[in-house]
Amino acid sequence: MSIRQGFLALLSEEPMGGYQLRQEFEARTGGTWPLNIGQAYTTLQRLERDGLVEPVPDDAGAGAGADTPAESRGERYRLTAAGRAEATSWWQRPVERNAPARDELAIKLALAVTIHVDGHGVDVGAVVQRQRTETLRALRDYTRLKKDAAADGPGLAWTLVLDSLIFAAEAEVRWLDHVEASVLRAAHAHPVVDPPVVEPAKTTTTPKTTKNTHTKAGR
Amino acid sequence: MSSPVMLTMRGVTRVHGHGAAQVHALGGTDLRGVDLDVAMGELVAVMGPSGSGKSTLLHLAGGLDSPTSGTVRVGRDDVGALDAKGRARLRRKHVGYVFQDLNLVPALTAMENVTLPLELDGVSARRARAAATAALAEVDMDDLADRFPDDMSGGQAQRVAIARALVGPRRLLLADEPTGALDSVTGEAVMRVLRARVDAGAAGLLVTHDARHAAWADRIVFLRDGLVIDETGTATDADTLLDGAVTA
Numbered sequence: 001m002s003i004r005q006g007f008l009a010l011l012s013e014e015p016m017g018g019y020q021l022r023q024e025f026e027a028r029t030g031g032t033w034p035l036n037i038g039q040a041y042t043t044l045q046r047l048e049r050d051g052l053v054e055p056v057p058d059d060a061g062a063g064a065g066a067d068t069p070a071e072s073r074g075e076r077y078r079l080t081a082a083g084r085a086e087a088t089s090w091w092q093r094p095v096e097r098n099a100p101a102r103d104e105l106a107i108k109l110a111l112a113v114t115i116h117v118d119g120h121g122v123d124v125g126a127v128v129q130r131q132r133t134e135t136l137r138a139l140r141d142y143t144r145l146k147k148d149a150a151a152d153g154p155g156l157a158w159t160l161v162l163d164s165l166i167f168a169a170e171a172e173v174r175w176l177d178h179v180e181a182s183v184l185r186a187a188h189a190h191p192v193v194d195p196p197v198v199e200p201a202k203t204t205t206t207p208k209t210t211k212n213t214h215t216k217a218g219r
Numbered sequence: 220m221s222s223p224v225m226l227t228m229r230g231v232t233r234v235h236g237h238g239a240a241q242v243h244a245l246g247g248t249d250l251r252g253v254d255l256d257v258a259m260g261e262l263v264a265v266m267g268p269s270g271s272g273k274s275t276l277l278h279l280a281g282g283l284d285s286p287t288s289g290t291v292r293v294g295r296d297d298v299g300a301l302d303a304k305g306r307a308r309l310r311r312k313h314v315g316y317v318f319q320d321l322n323l324v325p326a327l328t329a330m331e332n333v334t335l336p337l338e339l340d341g342v343s344a345r346r347a348r349a350a351a352t353a354a355l356a357e358v359d360m361d362d363l364a365d366r367f368p369d370d371m372s373g374g375q376a377q378r379v380a381i382a383r384a385l386v387g388p389r390r391l392l393l394a395d396e397p398t399g400a401l402d403s404v405t406g407e408a409v410m411r412v413l414r415a416r417v418d419a420g421a422a423g424l425l426v427t428h429d430a431r432h433a434a435w436a437d438r439i440v441f442l443r444d445g446l447v448i449d450e451t452g453t454a455t456d457a458d459t460l461l462d463g464a465v466t467a
Contacts, residue, residue, distance in 0.1 A: 133449045133451055136430060136451055140433075141454055143434040147411070147414060169434075174430070
C-alpha cells in the first residue's frame with residue numbers, strides 16, 4: 001500500500017489535490033514509481049471513503065460550479081484526525097515483511113538442481129551464468145543512472161531509491177555465486193555419471209560503438 | 220560514431236608451464252584463447268572466480284607479460300613483438316596501473332609520488348610538476364599535494380595512486396581490485412574517479428570480484444578457466460529501465 005501511505009505522509013505536510021499529490025509522490029521518489037492520474041484519484045477516493053482524508057471546505061482551489069466532479073475542480077484534501085494518526089503510525093512501525101514472494105529465480109534454481117530428464121540433469125552452471133549476466137546488466141544500468149544523480153535534495157531521495165535496487169541486485173549476484181559454489185561442492189562430493197558442464201555462451205566482444213546516452217535522473 | 224580501439228586482444232593464450240605446483244608458483248592462470256577489445260572512453264570490467272585468469276589477462280594487457288600465442292595490441296603497438304625494453308617504454312608512456320596495494324612511496328608527498336614515474340622517464344622536473352598538478356586536480360587531491368601517504372585517509376591515498384597511474388598522456392588504465400579494502404562509500408568515490416577519467420577519453424580495464432564496482436563499467440566480461448564465457452554487452456539506453464516497476 002505504498003501509494004496510500006505515501007499520500008497520507010504527503011498530506012501531513014499540507015492539503016493537496018490529486019494532481020499535486022501525484023506530482024509530489026513521483027518527484028520525491030525520483031520518478032521510480034510513476035503513477036497515472038487515475039491511480040491518484042482512486043487512491044484519494046478510497047482514503048476519503050475510509051475517513052482518513054476530507055475535502056478542504058470552501059477551498060479557494062475549487063474553481064468551478066458545485067455540479068462539476070471534484071477531481072476536475074482540483075479540490076484539495078486534508079487529513080482527518082484518523083488520517084493523521086495513520087500517517088504517524090506508518091513512520092513508527094517497520095514495513096511488514098511479506099511472505100516470501102514467489103520468486104521465479106529461486107524456484108527455477110531449486111528445480112534446476114533436482115530435475116532429471118532421461119538421466120540428464122539441468123546445466124545449473126549455465127543457468128546461473130545467464131542469470132548472473134542479466135543481473136549484472138541491470139546493476140550496471142542502475143549504476144549509470146546513479147552516476148548522473150545529484151547527491152542532495154530530491155537527488156538524494158532518488159539516489160537512495162537507486163541504491164536499494166543496486167543492493168538488491170548485488171545480493172542476487174552473491175546468492176548466484178553461492179548457488180554455483182554449493183552445486184560444485186555437491187557434485188564433487190557425489191560425482192554423477194554425466195556431470196553438468198558450464199556451457200560457454202556464445203559471445204562477441206565488440207567495442208562500444210556509440211557514446212553513452214546520458215540519462216536524466218528524473219523523468 | 221565508433222571510438223578508436225585502444226586495447227585489442229585476439230586469440231590470446233598464455234601457458235605458464237606444466238604442473239599445478241608450477242602454475243601456482245608463478246602466480247598465474249593460463250589463458251586459453253581470449254578475444255577482447257577496449258575502446259577509448261570505454262570501461263570494461265572483468266569478473267571471474269580466483270584462478271580464472273583475471274590477473275594474467277591484466278598483465279598481458281599492460282605489457283607486463285607476453286602472450287604464448289595470439290596478439291595483444293595497445294594503440295598501434297604489438298606487445299608480443301616488442302622486446303623487454305620496448306614493453307617497458309610502452310608501460311611508462313601509455314599504460315597506467317592501479318593496484319590494490321597502492322605502492323605509494325611513504326617518504327614522498329602526494330606530488331612527489333605522482334611526478335616520480337615521469338622523472339624516471341626523463342621528463343623535466345618543471346613539466347613533471349605541471350602534469351602531476353593536473354592529474355591531482357583531476358582526482359580532487361590538488362589541495363593535499365604536499366601531504367605524505369601516512370597522513371592521508373585510505374580513499375585519499377587511493378586517489379593519489381590513481382593520479383599517479385594517469386599522469387601524463389596515458390590512455391590505457393588498468394585496475395586490479397582498485398577499491399581494495401576501502402569502505403563502500405570511499406570505494407564508490409574511487410569508482411567515480413575511474414569512471415570520470417574514462418569518460419574523459421581513456422580506455423579502462425578493471426578486474427574485480429565486487430559486482431557493485433564492476434557495475435560502473437560499460438561492459439562486464441566473465442572469465443572462467445582462461446576463457447571468456449559471457450559478457451553483458453554495452454548498454455544502449457537505461458531510460459526504460461524502471462518502467463513497469465509500479466507497485467500500487
